[in-house]
Each structure stands twice: as C-alpha cells, then as structure tokens.
Amino acid sequence: MLPGPFLARLGRALVLGFALAATQYTNAGTPLPPGMQLALDNARIPAEAVSVWVQPVDGSAPTLAINAERPMNPASVMKMVTAFAALERLGPAHTWHTRVAARGPVRDGVLEGDLFLIGGGDPVLGYDRLWKLLRRLRALGIERVAGDIVLDASALTLPAHDPGAFDGRGLRPYNSGPHGLLLNYNTMLLGLYPGVVANAPVTLAAEPALAGVAIDNRILTSDAPCGSWYADLQASIEGGRRLVLSGSLPAACGPRTWSAAPLPPAEFSAALVGTLWSEVGGRLGGSVRAGRAPDDATELLAEDSPALAEIVRDMNKWSSNVIARQLLANLGAALPSSQAPAPDMVASGARVAIDVLQGAGIDTGGLVIENGSGLSRIERIRADSLGRLLLAAWQRPWMPEYIAALPVAGLDGTARGRLRDSPASGYAHIKTGTLNGVRAMAGYLLDRHGRRHAVVMMVNHPEAANSGAAQDALMEWLWAGTP
Numbered sequence: 001m002l003p004g005p006f007l008a009r010l011g012r013a014l015v016l017g018f019a020l021a022a023t024q025y026t027n028a029g030t031p032l033p034p035g036m037q038l039a040l041d042n043a044r045i046p047a048e049a050v051s052v053w054v055q056p057v058d059g060s061a062p063t064l065a066i067n068a069e070r071p072m073n074p075a076s077v078m079k080m081v082t083a084f085a086a087l088e089r090l091g092p093a094h095t096w097h098t099r100v101a102a103r104g105p106v107r108d109g110v111l112e113g114d115l116f117l118i119g120g121g122d123p124v125l126g127y128d129r130l131w132k133l134l135r136r137l138r139a140l141g142i143e144r145v146a147g148d149i150v151l152d153a154s155a156l157t158l159p160a161h162d163p164g165a166f167d168g169r170g171l172r173p174y175n176s177g178p179h180g181l182l183l184n185y186n187t188m189l190l191g192l193y194p195g196v197v198a199n200a201p202v203t204l205a206a207e208p209a210l211a212g213v214a215i216d217n218r219i220l221t222s223d224a225p226c227g228s229w230y231a232d233l234q235a236s237i238e239g240g241r242r243l244v245l246s247g248s249l250p251a252a253c254g255p256r257t258w259s260a261a262p263l264p265p266a267e268f269s270a271a272l273v274g275t276l277w278s279e280v281g282g283r284l285g286g287s288v289r290a291g292r293a294p295d296d297a298t299e300l301l302a303e304d305s306p307a308l309a310e311i312v313r314d315m316n317k318w319s320s321n322v323i324a325r326q327l328l329a330n331l332g333a334a335l336p337s338s339q340a341p342a343p344d345m346v347a348s349g350a351r352v353a354i355d356v357l358q359g360a361g362i363d364t365g366g367l368v369i370e371n372g373s374g375l376s377r378i379e380r381i382r383a384d385s386l387g388r389l390l391l392a393a394w395q396r397p398w399m400p401e402y403i404a405a406l407p408v409a410g411l412d413g414t415a416r417g418r419l420r421d422s423p424a425s426g427y428a429h430i431k432t433g434t435l436n437g438v439r440a441m442a443g444y445l446l447d448r449h450g451r452r453h454a455v456v457m458m459v460n461h462p463e464a465a466n467s468g469a470a471q472d473a474l475m476e477w478l479w480a481g482t483p
Contacts, residue, residue, distance in 0.1 A: 032066060033477040039470035049461035050470075053387035054478060057394045057444070057452045062387070063478075071366030071380035072458040075433025076319045076414075077440040078374035081367075081381065083312045083402065084389055085353035086327045088360065089334060092309035092398045096122035096330070098181070100137055101297035109143035114286075116293035117273060118152040119181025121333060122305040123326035124314060127184045127208040127272060133303045134273075135280045140300060148286035149277065151269050152293045153180030156329050159344045163261065166375055171235045171260050174321045174375060178329040178346070179265035183272050184208060185322050186265045188243075190258040194251045195221040202249050211274035211288075213262055218246040226253035235260045266290050309401035316405040316431055317413035321373035328353065328372030346371060357385075360392045374433050383456045386442050390454035394444075403429050406443050409475065419472055423448075424479035430455070439464040441471050447481040 031037065032047060040050065051072045054064040062068070086094075097120040104113020115137075119125075161177030164170030176186040191205035202219040219233065232247040243262045263271060270288040277284060305311070315323040325346070332348030339348075350369035357364050363385050370376040393402045407413025410425030414432055419425045430443035440458040447453065457474055459467040 033064075033474060035473035035477060036470050039473045040467065043463050043466035043470065045459060045461050045463050045467055045470070049459060049464075050467075051383040051456070051458045051460075052474065053383035053454075053456040054474075055387060055391065055454050057391060057454055062384075063453070065384065068384040068387070068456075069382055071368070071382050072440070072460050073377070073379060073435065073438045074374060074381050074386065074440045074442070074458055075435045075438045076321075076374035077386070077431050077433040077442045077456075077458070078369070078372060078376075078379050078381065079316055079319065079324045079433075080386070080406075080431050080442055081353060081357070081369065081389065082324050082327050082372035083316060083405065084360075084393055085331060085356040086308060087312065087398045087402060088356045088396070089331060089352060090308055092307060092312075092401045094308040096120045096305040098122050098125055098133070098303045098305075099299055100133065100301040100303075101293055101299045102142075103294060103297045104147070106142055109141055111142050111145045111147070114147035114150050115142075115145045116150045116152055116291075116297050117181065118293050119155050119179075121155045121180055121182075121326065121330045122303075123182065123323045123330070124185070124305060124311055125181075125183055125303070127276065129303060130183060130272070131276050131280065133301060134276050134282065136301055138280050138282060143281065144283040144285065145277075146285040148291075149273055149284060149288045150291040150293065151181050151266070151273065151288065152291060153266065153269070154292050156180035156333055157345050158329060159346060163264075166377075171237065171262060173259050173261045176261045176265065176322045176325075178322070178325045179269070181269050182265060182322070182326055183269045185320070186261050186263075186268050187259050187322075188262060190245070190260060192219065192249055192256045192258055194249045194253065194255075196251060197221065198223040198251070200251075204245070208272055209275050210262070210268065210271035211278070212241050212271055214242045216242055216244045218244065220248050221251050222248035224248070224250045224252075226250045229253040229256055230258060233258060235262075237262060309398065309405070312401065313405040317407055319414050319431075319433075321371075321375050324373035325371050328369070357389065360389070362388050362392060375435075377435075383458060386456045387454050390442065390444065390456070394454070403444055406431050418468070419475060422472065422476055422479075424476050427479055428455075428475050430475075434465070437462055437464050439467045439471070445475055445478050447479050449481050451481070453478055 052066040053068040055062045099118040101116040163175040173187040193203040200221040204217045234246045236244050274288045328349035329345045331352040332345030335348045368380040370379050406429035407415035409415045409418040409428040410420045428445040430441045433440040442456040445453050
C-alpha cells in the first residue's frame with residue numbers, strides 16, 4: 001500500500017497536471033477544469049450548484065464563466081460588496097468621531113451635572129481606546145461626575161435586532177447587531193487555560209470586565225484530542241446578568257481564546273463604561289444610562305477612529321460580521337434624510353450600496369443585501385456581478401487598500417489554511433464565506449506567469465461544506481496558467 005503522504009503528493013500533482021494541460025473556457029455551460037470537476041464529483045456536488053467567473057484584470061472577456069448569471073448566496077463574501085461601497089462612497093481615509101461632552105460646571109474635581117459620551121458610529125471603538133479617552137477626561141481634572149454618564153447612540157437609527165434569530169446562538173459575537181455607540185465589538189474575550197489532567201477546572205481570564213455581569217465558569221479539562229476545540233463549549237445568561245460557561249476544553253489544545261456577547265449593545269456599553277470609569281479612578285453620583293446629549297452640552301474631548309482602509313482590513317481579514325453590519329448602517333446614515341426610508345439605516349445602507357455598484361457600471365440584477373455581512377439566508381449576488389466588482393475595484397485609486405484587506409491564501413486571516421502545501425500558496429488574495437449549504441470565495445490571484453486574475457466561485461448545495469478542494473483546484477488551475 002502506498003503511504004498517505006505519497007498519495008497526497010500524487011493527487012496534487014495530478015490536479016496541477018490537469019491545470020497545465022487545460023485550455024481556456026469561455027462560455028457558460030462549458031466543462032469545468034478537470035481537477036475541479038474531479039473534486040466536485042468526489043464531494044457529490046453537481047455542476048448546476050456551482051457558479052464560477054474568472055477573468056484577467058487586464059482582459060476583455062471572462063476566461064471561465066459557469067452559471068455566472070445565477071444569483072447565489074455568497075455567505076461572508078458579501079463583505080466585499082460592503083467594502084467596495086464604503087470605500088467608494090466614504091473614501092479610504094474616512095474616520096468616525098466619538099465625543100465627550102458635559103453639562104454643568106466643574107468645581108474641585110466634580111462635574112456638577114451629567115457627562116455625555118456621544119457615539120458617531122465608530123465600528124472599532126475597543127475598550128483600550130475607550131480607557132484612554134476616559135483617562136484623558138480624568139487628566140482634565142474631572143474626578144467625580146455628580147450626575148449620570150449618558151450614552152448617546154443616536155448617530156444610527158436602527159431597526160430592532162434579534163441576535164438569536166439566525167441560528168439561535170444569541171450570545172455569539174458574530175450575531176451582534178450595529179449600534180450608534182458600539183464598544184469593543186460588543187464582545188467579551190474569554191482566555192481559557194486548561195488543566196493538566198482530565199476534569200480539572202479550566203482557568204478563565206475575561207476581558208473586559210463588565211459592571212454587574214458575574215461569570216460562572218463551569219468549563220472542565222478533557223483528555224480528548226484537540227480537534228474542533230470549541231465544539232463542546234456553551235454560554236448562557238441566567239438570572240439576569242450571570243454568564244454561565246460550561247462544557248470542556250481538551251488539555252491537548254493548550255490555552256485558547258473564546259468570546260461571548262453577554263448583553264445587547266446598549267447594556268454592554270453601559271456596563272463597560274461603568275467598569276472603565278471606575279478603573280481610571282473616576283467616581284459617579286448617578287448611573288450610566290442611555291440617552292441623548294442636549295444641544296447646549298459643552299464638548300470636552302473627541303476620539304477619532306482609524307481610517308476606513310484599516311477598518312476594512314480588520315473586517316475582511318477576520319470576517320467580522322459586526323464591522324460589516326456597522327459599515328452598512330453608516331452608509332445608510334450618509335443618505336440624505338429626504339431619501340432615507342426612516343427609521344431603518346440598515347435598509348438605507350443597502351440602498352446606497354446598490355446605487356454605488358450601479359454607478360460603477362456593475363449589473364445589480366438579482367442582488368439582495370440584508371445586512372452586508374453575509375450572515376443571511378436571503379442575501380444573493382451573481383458571480384459575474386461580483387467579478388465585475390473586482391475588476392472595477394482594480395481600477396480605483398483605493399485598489400491597494402481593497403486588495404490588502406483580503407486574506408492571503410496559505411498565509412493569514414481566514415484563508416491561512418488554504419493552499420498551504422501548494423505552489424500556489426501566497427499567490428491569492430481571497431475572501432471566503434461559509435454557511436450551512438453555502439461555500440464561496442472571491443478575490444485576486446497572481447498566476448505563475450505574473451498575470452493577475454479576478455476569480456469568483458460560489459457553491460449552494462447541501463454538500464457545499466465539502467467543496468473546499470474544488471475551490472483550491474480552481475485556484476491551482478488558474479495559478480498554473482495555460483501552456
């Protein structure tokens with residue numbers, strides 16, 4: 001019997017051999033590249049469940065177009081649409097502003113009134129930046145707020161959001177919605193440190209701490225092999241604000257970082273601000289609550305976000321749903337009130353994104369945008385529309401930022417495990433997307449002859465989870481080029 005590694009190398013050589021021998025495919029309905037077809041056959045996925053579009057960025061027609069006019073669910077690949085619309089409408093240097101204002105005089109270190117934290121829709125205001133902002137406030141001489149700390153999230157007018165609606169896992173951060181004063185992605189990071197023997201308690205380090213939230217850690221160490229280490233972990237809220245963590249973590253995995261969204265964004269923000277104000281030495285006579293800042297409040301400080309180009313990189317490298325949702329809502333906020341279907345800036349943002357694509361000459365037939373993140377059962381886009389979006393982005397002045405935000409196959413981000421042992425590793429900047437019944441990818445690939453291509457592939461089928469090898473075969477075929 002031939003050893004496993006030898007068979008793996010032989011299989012990869014056959015795929016690349018097919019790629020080198022293949023000719024260009026130009027018409028919808030033509031055969032798929034042989035290595036890709038073989039992988040689809042092995043996964044029991046019919047060609048009609050697959051949509052493909054490939055074209056050199058300097059070409060005039062597609063190299064390969066299979067079912068490219070059929071709207072498909074793109075999963076997280078939809079973030080490429082959100083990124084394109086945001087960069088086109090707002091520009092790569094766009095920033096968001098969070099302001100601190102006060103109403104009342106300051107005497108002997110006491111603000112005799114309320115303090116206002118006024119959100120501007122910043123998608124990435126982490127607790128480290130918030131801590132620095134509050135520390136600067138203390139440096140201005142405010143040690144005690146006699147009134148309340150009021151959190152103003154009115155920058156974004158949003159529809160009701162149910163974090164459990166998609167998959168019933170309302171405490172998972174990927175289900176969090178947008179918010180006008182979004183803090184730390186509405187996420188608590190949970191550092192997990194397994195013991196050395198089975199059934200030993202797993203040590204927990206949670207950050208940031210949230211005022212009023214107690215953590216009941218029941219996670220135990222297991223002697224199972226380290227596979228999908230998070231599969232047995234569970235989080236729930238009991239008794240109001242008690243976060244209960246249960247399940248097991250294999251000792252073989254070593255330390256891991258998990259995450260939870262234990263509270264809705266407004267409550268999370270209030271709990272976090274309460275904690276950090278205390279940590280910087282501040283005292284409070286009233287409470288931390290939601291509200292609106294009055295027009296006559298005096299601005300004391302402001303905090304600018306990183307540039308949009310950096311935020312898009314954070315979103316696409318690690319496929320952040322909450323950043324994508326926040327960007328789409330911010331696009332809606334930029335729509336003139338006379339045109340906005342108030343009070344829903346998410347729907348307005350989808351309208352803006354569609355207008356931006358149409359303005360770039362991209363066919364939006366079949367395009368459905370629900371939240372801009374791809375965490376949706378109804379979002380749709382055609383492969384040829386997505387491909388032409390990639391070509392349009394290639395011609396934009398912000399093209400370098402757009403491409404650099406995409407994971408590099410085999411090297412980083414959510415694509416770090418793709419093409420790892422292939423000669424094509426490191427040659428593709430691709431965004432990937434996965435849902436039950438959906439697996440997709442789109443991006444740019446530099447072939448071995450130095451020519452760059454836009455590539456899109458979407459699979460909508462019950463066996464879509466098994467189509468990764470077919471996607472890799474397509475990229476290897478494209479990397480190898482034609483003789």
